Amino acid sequence: MREPMREPKREPAGMDLIHLLREVTLRLDLAGAEFAARNGLHPTDLRALIALLDAARSGEELTAGRLGVRLGLNSAGTTALVDRLERLGHLRRVRDTRDRRRVLLVVDAGAVALGQSFFGPLIARTLDLLETFDDTERSAIHRFLTGVRDATPDP
Incomplete structure (x- = not known):
């Protein structure tokens, strides 16, 4: 004897938008990965540059420590990231004019x-x-x- 056909479970209203947002996120992530690969960058390098540009746009100054927190990196990982981006010419370390002890990161x-x-x-x-x-x-x-x-x- 066959089991009766079950109706597919209905998704909550709005899930179509969630799926679409997920697809957009995936496509943007793939575009970012392509950009990174073409330019010899790690995906984290790209996230760092985006974080620095977003911070600058909003008038926020970022130090290496703040960037690391924003990206969820430990101190050693952040230092390696900043060193790599500086070596590639994508960012500069500059002394804060108000507090010479602070070093700010600026995208080139x-x-x-x-x-x-x-x-x-x-x-x-x-x-x-x-x-x-x-x-x-x-x-x-x-x-x-x-x-x-x-x-x-x-x-």
């Missing part, structure tokens, strides 16, 4: 240009897409992405 303009040459077209297409949404829709997208970011645990 060449690294910014390199990133722009690879990610610029994706950013442009994304900005073009955002132009198709009105202010209310962009506000909802912003609220959603901010909520997802805030729901994600820090390292």
